[in-house]
Amino acid sequence: MSKQYQFKLVLLGESAVGKSSLVLRFVKDQFDDYRESTIGGAAFLTQTVTLDEQTTVKFEIWDTAGQERYKSLAPMYYRNANCAVVLYDITSSATLEKARSWIRELQRQADPSIVIALCGNKSDLAARRQVTEEEAKKYAEEEGLMWAETSAKSGEGVTEIFTAIGRPGVDLNKQATAQPGQEACNC
Amino acid sequence: MDEEYDVIVLGTGLTECTLSGLLSVEGKKVLHMDRNDYYGGDSASLNLTQLYRKFRPGQEPPSELGRDRDYAVDLIPKFIIASGELTKILVHTDVTRYLEFKQIAGSFVYRDGRISKVPSTEMEAVKSPLMGLFEKRRAKKFFEFLQGWKDDDPATHQGIDLDKDSMKTVYEKFGLEPGTQDFIGHAMALYLEDDYITKPARPAYDRIVLYTSSMARYGKSPYIYPLYGLGELPQSFARLSAIYGGTYMLDKQIEAIVTDSDGKFVGVTSAGETVKAKQVIGDPSYFGAGGDGKAGKVRVVETGKVVRAICILKHPIPSTDDSDSCQIIIPQNQVNRRNDIYIAMVSATHNVCAKDIYVAIVSTIVETDNPHHEIVPGLNLLGPIHEQFLTVTPLYTPTSDGAADNIFITRSYDATSHFETVVEDVQDVWKRVMGSDLVLKKREVEVQE
Numbered sequence: 001m002s003k004q005y006q007f008k009l010v011l012l013g014e015s016a017v018g019k020s021s022l023v024l025r026f027v028k029d030q031f032d033d034y035r036e037s038t039i040g041g042a043a044f045l046t047q048t049v050t051l052d053e054q055t056t057v058k059f060e061i062w063d064t065a066g067q068e069r070y071k072s073l074a075p076m077y078y079r080n081a082n083c084a085v086v087l088y089d090i091t092s093s094a095t096l097e098k099a100r101s102w103i104r105e106l107q108r109q110a111d112p113s114i115v116i117a118l119c120g121n122k123s124d125l126a127a128r129r130q131v132t133e134e135e136a137k138k139y140a141e142e143e144g145l146m147w148a149e150t151s152a153k154s155g156e157g158v159t160e161i162f163t164a165i166g167r168p169g170v171d172l173n174k175q176a177t178a179q180p181g182q183e184a185c186n187c
Numbered sequence: 188m189d190e191e192y193d194v195i196v197l198g199t200g201l202t203e204c205t206l207s208g209l210l211s212v213e214g215k216k217v218l219h220m221d222r223n224d225y226y227g228g229d230s231a232s233l234n235l236t237q238l239y240r241k242f243r244p245g246q247e248p249p250s251e252l253g254r255d256r257d258y259a260v261d262l263i264p265k266f267i268i269a270s271g272e273l274t275k276i277l278v279h280t281d282v283t284r285y286l287e288f289k290q291i292a293g294s295f296v297y298r299d300g301r302i303s304k305v306p307s308t309e310m311e312a313v314k315s316p317l318m319g320l321f322e323k324r325r326a327k328k329f330f331e332f333l334q335g336w337k338d339d340d341p342a343t344h345q346g347i348d349l350d351k352d353s354m355k356t357v358y359e360k361f362g363l364e365p366g367t368q369d370f371i372g373h374a375m376a377l378y379l380e381d382d383y384i385t386k387p388a389r390p391a392y393d394r395i396v397l398y399t400s401s402m403a404r405y406g407k408s409p410y411i412y413p414l415y416g417l418g419e420l421p422q423s424f425a426r427l428s429a430i431y432g433g434t435y436m437l438d439k440q441i442e443a444i445v446t447d448s449d450g451k452f453v454g455v456t457s458a459g460e461t462v463k464a465k466q467v468i469g470d471p472s473y474f475g476a477g478g479d480g481k482a483g484k485v486r487v488v489e490t491g492k493v494v495r496a497i498c499i500l501k502h503p504i505p506s507t508d509d510s511d512s513c514q515i516i517i518p519q520n521q522v523n524r525r526n527d528i529y530i531a532m533v534s535a536t537h538n539v540c541a542k543d544i545y546v547a548i549v550s551t552i553v554e555t556d557n558p559h560h561e562i563v564p565g566l567n568l569l570g571p572i573h574e575q576f577l578t579v580t581p582l583y584t585p586t587s588d589g590a591a592d593n594i595f596i597t598r599s600y601d602a603t604s605h606f607e608t609v610v611e612d613v614q615d616v617w618k619r620v621m622g623s624d625l626v627l628k629k630r631e632v633e634v635q636e
Binding site for chain 1: 224225226256284285415419422423425426429430432434435436437438439
């Protein structure tokens, strides 16, 4: 019997690293070169990925709606998030520094079981790269994060990272349901 | 920051955030600022660190209270009436997508030294220990009259004209005792004092019907409550505003409200920079509340004070059937006061505190110069109080309607136990800002599958 899991996924990262573009690529398989700063109208977007024949994950994806710009994200944003994708731009070292501070914020505010992926976006601009793969990967390993490079523009790595980030949550959930007496997570 | 906005909103309390959300949806360009580094202003819910920083500066929260992040202690004690106006706004704006609600488990009233469940139907009235046998029959007839009332069917009116006859006339028609009138007027119609009795009965009728229809919706009490505390409400409206383009800045000190030579609003100065907008909306604390005018023009006036005691308990309130949450109303007549005393209690069930902790807030409108003494009848019902944080808060109301200067000020959160007056304020400010009534439309929801 196939089972669908529903996870809340939050996006974090400096303005203009491509948070909304990454979601647009993942959810609608589109890219817009001149996308303006986030003005949405959607409470959140949803997209479903298939992990295997028996398992699908429906992501409820929360965009920051621009509230990260002046450090004004509400605690509600992190509340009950199962997954977080923290983005940096591989052509800007400063955005990786920003990503590190968002990860610290997540470790402080979010549920300890949250699965975090660090994502180096704009991999299509490798010629202007400031952040090496090794540097980001090493940091991710130290902090126990998933890591990947993506390009919202070409689509490279996008579905892969969303599929990968769903997996640990599903495993955790199965473990919890397999052990009677333990409460399953509420999704 | 050289952009010009339609509206600048100051303070992120529920009233301001609701307005901000509704204005952004309407297409207004909104800049929303708060001097605190957290959302909610006077209607925030605080974690332990924030709570101790506010009430016990310099003192660390005791470790026995548990993890800081498990706490969301409300600063104002209010519940949401299930069929009330706030529920309508939550549903119409679709912010319910960000929130989860639980029922409040019980609604109680104090009479003759003990507390009992508030009866909400004629069936419950018949079983209630609040009344003697004959009084029960009379109360049953009264509730049947209310439930049977149809505006267009004079046969259901039993000779009463709700728009002309006073509530006193209605009570007398059914021969209800003063004690019964107390719980109907205070625990069901939720009046804080007795002025309503001599006025036409219609509003009281509406309020009792609101209570009973809300009660019928979920069964245990007429109230619902958002998980993680009331502070979630302003946050959810702030997110709505941000999604529609609203800009948010927390932790911004507001240095001045700038006006032109005619006194009309020009902009707001923060960190030496003035941001311009056509209109400004804000809570009283940004418009000279409590000041002498030296730090900026005083545009609000004090209308009274509320005393609130936030009490941390390690047990449910006695005589409430171990309810995980409840409201208890002490009608003013019962303790020789002019205003009722309210108790609102929530617990770990609502994700607002650690397991086995209960948070009760006792409040009333201040009548004497010894406010702490005034809430003693409420404190006495709680059993041993582990920790208590007392506040006496002035209530402010704007001195002008903003028509002349484009400065629109909201009211302080009053002593009522619910959000109906907050919504009235939202509607009132909306009308002053927009020049037309607030009409709630079902928001176009982008459907994505």
